[in-house]
Amino acid sequence: MISSEKLMVYGTTGHHSFHARVVNILNRTASLTLRFSHIWHSTWSDGEPGFCLDEPQKISDKHVLLFACPITTRIRSEMADLIKACKLQYGAKTLTLILGFLPFRRQDHEEKNNEITRLRWFIRDLKCWGVDHLVVCEPHSEEKTQEFCDEFGLKLWIADPTKVFVEAISGVVAALGKDRVRFYSPDLGSIIRSLRMAKAMGLQMCASPKLRQNNEVHLVEDSRFLDKVAEIFGDDAALVSCDLNDLAECHAFMREDELSTGRTSCSTAHRLKLNRIASVRLIATHPVCSPGWKMALFPFGELQPFDTIWFGDTRPRGHDETEYEGSTGGRIIPVSMAPVIVQSLVSVLGTLS
Incomplete structure (x- = not known):
C-alpha cells in the first residue's frame, strides 16, 4: 500500500462531514495518517473567486485525493479550479476525484437530441482538467457512466452500497x-x-x-x-x-x-x-x-x-x-x-x- 507521504488530500465545501468520515475510515483501514490540506477561502473585490491552496509546492509529484459534492454551480466551479490547479499548475502525479454523488446523472440519453448530454461532457471536462481516477457511489446508470468514462479514457471506480x-x-x-x-x-x-x-x-x-x-x-x-x-x-x-x-x-x-x-x-x-x-x-x-x-x-x-x-x-x-x-x-x-x-x-x- 502506498505511504501517506506520497498522498495529499483536499476537499471542496458542500459535504465536508461526510468526506472527513471517509478519510477517517480510510486511515484505519489502510494504516494511513491522511489529513485534509488547508484551502484559503476568499473572494476578490469584484466578486471573482480568490481561494488558493496552502503550501502548493508540496503537491508536485504527489497523488492528490480530491473530495467534492458539486451540487451547486459555485461548488462545481470551485472543484474545477482545484482539479486544474493541482494537476496542471502544481504538477500532481495523479488526481483521484471522489464524488459520492454524481451530478448530471440523468442527463445521459444521447437518443434525446433535444437534451444536452451533460453527463458525457462533464466526464470529458474532468478528463481534460486532469482527473485520472473517478470514484462514485452508485450512479443512476452504471452503463452510461462507464461508457462515457471509457470514451474519454477516465478510470472509473463504482462504490456499491x-x-x-x-x-x-x-x-x-x-x-x-x-x-x-x-x-x-x-x-x-x-x-x-x-x-x-x-x-x-x-x-x-x-x-x-x-x-x-x-x-x-x-x-x-x-x-x-x-x-x-x-x-x-x-x-x-x-x-x-x-x-x-x-x-x-x-x-x-x-x-x-x-x-x-x-x-x-x-x-x-x-x-x-x-x-x-x-x-x-x-x-x-x-x-x-x-x-x-x-x-x-x-x-x-x-x-x-x-x-x-x-x-x-x-x-x-x-x-x-x-x-x-x-x-x-x-x-x-x-x-x-x-x-x-x-x-x-x-x-x-x-x-x-
Missing part, C-alpha cells in the same frame, strides 16, 4: 420473516439494485413497468417486460417476478438510487398497497430531496406511503437547507456510504506508486 444497506435492514427483515419479504423494483433501471440485495439476502424480488402520464405514475402490465428482464439479466432473471400478485400479503422493500421530490415513489407505494401488500419500505442511496419531499413522504393526517425509510448520506438533503432543516426527527434511518467509498479508494491506492 449493497453491503451496508443489507446490514442496515437485516434486523427488520428477520423480524418480519424472510419468507414474507420481497424486494421491489419500480422500473427496469432499478432491477439491478434490487437484484443485488435480493441475492445477498437470499430473497425473491418483483419488478413492474411504470407509465408516467399527466404527472401521475401508473403501474402497468407489459408482456414484453419479462422478456426484457431475461435478456438483460440472464440466469438471474429467475429471481425476478413480474406479477404483482406475488407481493400479496408480503412486505415490499422498494430500492431506488435516489429520492428527489418523492412524489413518484409515494404514488407507487400507495398503488402497491392497493394490491394487498402488507407494508412498503423505501431504500434510497442519494437524498436529493427537492422542495416538497417531506410533505410527500410524511403527509400529515393521511395514510403514510412507507413504513420505514433508509437514506444514504452521499450528499446533504436538499439544496439550501441546513443539516437540521433536512432532518426528520428520526423518521428516516441514515446509512453511511463512507465504508463503501473507502473500499473503492483502497482499490485505487493499490494501483498507485
Whole structure:
C-alpha cells in the first residue's frame, strides 16, 4: 500500500462531514495518517473567486485525493479550479476525484437530441482538467457512466452500497420473516439494485413497468417486460417476478438510487398497497430531496406511503437547507456510504506508486 507521504488530500465545501468520515475510515483501514490540506477561502473585490491552496509546492509529484459534492454551480466551479490547479499548475502525479454523488446523472440519453448530454461532457471536462481516477457511489446508470468514462479514457471506480444497506435492514427483515419479504423494483433501471440485495439476502424480488402520464405514475402490465428482464439479466432473471400478485400479503422493500421530490415513489407505494401488500419500505442511496419531499413522504393526517425509510448520506438533503432543516426527527434511518467509498479508494491506492 502506498505511504501517506506520497498522498495529499483536499476537499471542496458542500459535504465536508461526510468526506472527513471517509478519510477517517480510510486511515484505519489502510494504516494511513491522511489529513485534509488547508484551502484559503476568499473572494476578490469584484466578486471573482480568490481561494488558493496552502503550501502548493508540496503537491508536485504527489497523488492528490480530491473530495467534492458539486451540487451547486459555485461548488462545481470551485472543484474545477482545484482539479486544474493541482494537476496542471502544481504538477500532481495523479488526481483521484471522489464524488459520492454524481451530478448530471440523468442527463445521459444521447437518443434525446433535444437534451444536452451533460453527463458525457462533464466526464470529458474532468478528463481534460486532469482527473485520472473517478470514484462514485452508485450512479443512476452504471452503463452510461462507464461508457462515457471509457470514451474519454477516465478510470472509473463504482462504490456499491449493497453491503451496508443489507446490514442496515437485516434486523427488520428477520423480524418480519424472510419468507414474507420481497424486494421491489419500480422500473427496469432499478432491477439491478434490487437484484443485488435480493441475492445477498437470499430473497425473491418483483419488478413492474411504470407509465408516467399527466404527472401521475401508473403501474402497468407489459408482456414484453419479462422478456426484457431475461435478456438483460440472464440466469438471474429467475429471481425476478413480474406479477404483482406475488407481493400479496408480503412486505415490499422498494430500492431506488435516489429520492428527489418523492412524489413518484409515494404514488407507487400507495398503488402497491392497493394490491394487498402488507407494508412498503423505501431504500434510497442519494437524498436529493427537492422542495416538497417531506410533505410527500410524511403527509400529515393521511395514510403514510412507507413504513420505514433508509437514506444514504452521499450528499446533504436538499439544496439550501441546513443539516437540521433536512432532518426528520428520526423518521428516516441514515446509512453511511463512507465504508463503501473507502473500499473503492483502497482499490485505487493499490494501483498507485
